Amino acid sequence: MVSFTPDYMITLITIGTIYALAATSLNFITGYAGLVSIGHAAFLAVGAYTEAILLLKYNVPFEIAFPASILMGAILGALLGLPSLRVSDDFLAVATIGINFIVVGALQFSDFFGGTLGLSVETPRVLGVALEDTVFMLFALAMLAIGMGVSWWLQRSWAGLALAALREDPQAAESVGISTARFKIIAFTISGAFAGMAGALLAHYFGFITPGTFGFLLSVDILVFAVFGGLGTIWGPVVGAYFLYILPQFLRTFQDYRVILYGLVLMFIIVVEPDGLMGLYRRASDWWSDRHAEPTAGETA
């Protein structure tokens, strides 16, 4: 049995939070714009490597490197958003897998990025305070809160309504003057920014990054988190990430079967309950209120 020391809990919560942030960022594309990205780890890789290179090779302070990583993620997001304007959803899914392969391949083949051996990343310092352990966990939680705040804002804003319209019926949305192009690019850019942020956090947390960390399987993990929790909701990706990352750590043999279980979960949840845990929650609360409404109706009759 794994021992649950406070240190271990901090580790779990920190990594869970970073994954929750990554899943939240994917939700901007897949949940709000309805476009599947199977290469989301590429954005995390760009954030992580920007952070590592700036700190390690150029001695840039964390206060500048961290926003720079977010910016790089946003730029890659905007660039990947461009072909999505010309190609259909299925093509885009292929393109995102491609981006993932290319980014990992390019990192592996380049000595500047440390090749297959990777790069080490030091502990971040803000105004002389080292972001370690609990402080780093709180920092990650604060970043997640910002991500969820943007998610909340996007859902309620004009942009969010436009994206919802585009997801439901692109042609109808265009006919009333919503520019598909503009909002898809916005969704991709925001998504890339937060994925870059998650990548930079992950780099700091692990203290060491290799191209292999950001492969296709990480992309699938992020997709599983978002789908399991519930696409298109604020809490879904967060709940999904914590639930699927932290809970299975209690099972000793889990690591051996993690990938196959995630695959099966992804398949079953999207078929049985496409709205994920949030969909189940909504159903359960509807059912509960129905059940409680009935007896009172019976009594009055």
Added chain:
Amino acid sequence: MSSVAALTPLQIGVSTLTTGLTLGALYALIAVGLTMVYGMMRILHIAHAAILVVGAYAGFYTWSALGSFWLALPVAMLVGGLVNVTVYLALFRWIADEEPLIPLIASIGLFVAMSDGYRILFGAYSKNFAPSFAFGSPIPAFTTPQFVVIVLTVVLFAAVYVLVAYTRVGLAWQVTAQDREIAGAIGINVRRIMALNFFVGGALAGAAGALVGMYYGDVSPYMGDTWAYKTFIIIVLGGMGSIPGTVIAAFILGLFETSIIAQWGFALPRDAIAFLLMIAVLMFKPEGLLGGEGSSLRRYLQDLFGESSEPETVEEVT
């Protein structure tokens, strides 16, 4: 690289050509099954490459038990076909009409689960799959494995052509590909035709698995990953759903990759070449190489079998 340097430019050119054709044939065998599913159901069957792997393992175990590649191949095809039909019956049949996001995500999950399932069942390490052949290649430029791959690809495609063009089932298939509702209305068992579609595509992928294993000399749980990604690119290049487009794109990619590698070595990762080719084509011709109006399976079937073969096959039915 030193042995390559000893060859004359002509020899390098010929070996690039034969390697490229072999690679193209393997790409085509895998991609046609994928494009058939896409053409009929508009589903991007990500798990198609997992069918290739199951075929490779079926071929490998048959070969280790019986020692014959010629028994391993049909077993690989049968297993590939049956597993793919099971995928249809257990999964895609239920979600074919949902919004595209759902079958796409479900098939990603299936692909990941199947790949990891192979690791658990068959072990994480690659197994040596090197059948020997009693004959040599009659064409000196081709090695024996290359010759086997190319001849079998031609034979299998010819068989699929005969099935589609000259049999009753093939006619029903053509009608279903053109219009599912009409096909149902005139008494065609659409579900059975769909299952057949998956069986044939799966059998081709199974054959490709046995051939890939034989050609590269090993089978492993994740051997399907790069093929999966390449075949998506091929069906995008081929125009998503067009069979001739897919075959042409497969050979173009095979030749393009091998010639670039022969020219510049491995400096540029091979996966990047395919991807850059796709981006280039998408930017200038988003509907694929043979795309546009003729990008669907329906148009293809009209072109291929349209005027000449239709009267004959109609007679067969009546």
